[in-house]
Amino acid sequence: HDDGFICRELRPEPNGEMFYPHDPASTGPNVFAWCEWDYFLNTGDDERLGRVFPVLLAYHRWLRTFRTWPDGSYFQSGLASGMDNQPVDEAGNVVQAEYRHMSRLDATAQALLSARRLCDMAAVLNRQADVAPELEEVGVLQQLINTHARHPADGFYYHWHPQNGRSLVKSIGAYWTLLAEAIPEQHLPSFVHWLDDESTFKRPHRVPSLAKDSRFYCEEGGYWRGGVWPPTNYMVLRGLSKVGYDDLAYAIACNHHDNIVQVFKDTNTVWEFYAPEAITQGYQQNGTAAVSDFVGWSGLGPVAVLLEYRFGLRPHVPDQTLVWDIRELDAFGVTHYPFGQDGLLDLHCAARTNQQQKPQITVNSNCQLTLQLRWAGGQQQIDIAPSH
Known part of the structure; x- marks a missing residue:
């Protein structure tokens, strides 16, 4: 849509949108910017990045216009969150197609994540002036999350309601805050420990x-x-x-x-x-x-x-870098691992007896790259030249 709206569910036919824009269930989680940024890191395709950036920015701003409370926090229905039947409070209320005047932690964290990735895209495209509102929003959302969502008694982060306080239902959706870099370092241990x-x-x-x-x-x-x-x-x-x-x-x-x-x-x-x-x-x-x-x-x-x-393979193609964080002890490898738009790698790691032992690796590549090899006992940077 010209105003930025993207319907979360489509049928393969003309005008196949399943929801009107202002239905609380019409949108999905705001993760498009994260996905496209990851695609860029895996391919280095800055042409695509330039094409999708204005669309993603318009979508983000549509959500900010029509899915926020006056303080800047976001609301969302259960269907829009993707977690259809998950209770949002201790009474067991499920809000599949409504929002019960709550601030949704997952939606607010996803907006923070989206704003950060849009700023990253703007830096690559030299369009920083276009994301001044998003840069400001990053600070606003981070403060809201840590002021209202965090419970000091257990360190967990929850949905919150302006009158009723925090929901006190521990949802996996709270962990969008990690990816969004919302949590101050001093609060990470008390929040992360619940996963263990x-x-x-x-x-x-x-x-x-x-x-x-x-x-x-x-x-x-x-x-x-x-x-x-x-x-x-x-x-x-x-x-x-x-x-x-x-x-x-x-x-x-x-x-x-x-x-x-x-x-x-x-x-x-x-x-x-x-x-x-x-x-x-x-x-x-x-x-x-x-x-x-x-x-x-x-x-x-x-x-x-x-x-x-x-296998521990994490590419950063714009910098021609591949991180290989080896933790497995058994021998393993990957053939025809795609790197960027044209690169292909064959990677093999020999078996080891313990985590501290330096991995013995073989890498064949058709492109130049820098390999950052990591293991429990150390790390090494290796320049890989084309071998075929």
């Missing part, structure tokens, strides 16, 4: 969408009442990496990857979401199984989590 706490988020399959200590938690998943969802797991991993909790990110990634591989062996498919208390597909509250053959976001586990976390 067995009474809340450290379950047999990590990470449930709702903490186990909630009375609304469902051991079979119950959709967003405990279900383990690949996109939110990936968000948690990226957030932990952003704030330097790489060891915890690796532990969660291994747990998630091992579990989805086991379920694939058992069922010969990947699933929409998974159960948190057993190594199986998830089930809704009425007993209906999650959707099978769901290689949309569920492809994140066997692809992105495998490559970025188990």
Whole structure:
């Protein structure tokens, strides 16, 4: 739309939008800018970045105009958040198509993330003057989140209501704040530790969408009442990496990857979401199984989590740099790993006996790049020349 609106659900037909713009469920999570920035880091495609930047900026401003309270915090319905049936307060209220006058922590953190990535894009495109309002919004949202969402008693961050205070329902959506760099360093330990706490988020399959200590938690998943969802797991991993909790990110990634591989062996498919208390597909509250053959976001586990976390490969193509953070002890490798728009790499790491041992690697590439090799015992920068 000319005013910036993007409908969250479309049918493949003319005028196939499923919602009117001002329906509270008409938009989805504000993550387009993050996705496009990541695409740029993986490809170096600044031409595409220049094309999408004005569209993403207009969308961000549409949301700021029509999805915020006077203080600048954001509201969102359950459907718009993607977490359809998750309770938003201790009374168990579910707001699929409404917003109950609450400030949504996930929506506010996603707006902060979007504003930051738009500023990054503007710097690359030399359009910094175009994002002055977003640069100001970064400070406003960060202050709102830390003033209203953080509970000093437990260090967790919650949705909040102007009269009723914080919701006190621990949602995985709170961890968008890590990726958005909303949390001051001194508050990170008390917030992150819940991901490693067995009474809340450290379950047999990590990470449930709702903490186990909630009375609304469902051991079979119950959709967003405990279900383990690949996109939110990936968000948690990226957030932990952003704030330097790489060891915890690796532990969660291994747990998630091992579990989805086991379920694939058992069922010969990947699933929409998974159960948190057993190594199986998830089930809704009425007993209906999650959707099978769901290689949309569920492809994140066997692809992105495998490559970025188990294998530790993280490209930054604009700088011609590839980080290889090696934590596995078994031998492993990747052939035809894409780097940028034309680069292809073959990478192999030999088996090791312990984490401190320096990895013995082989890299063949058709392009010039800098490899930043990391392991528990040290790091090394290696210049890779084209070999074919």
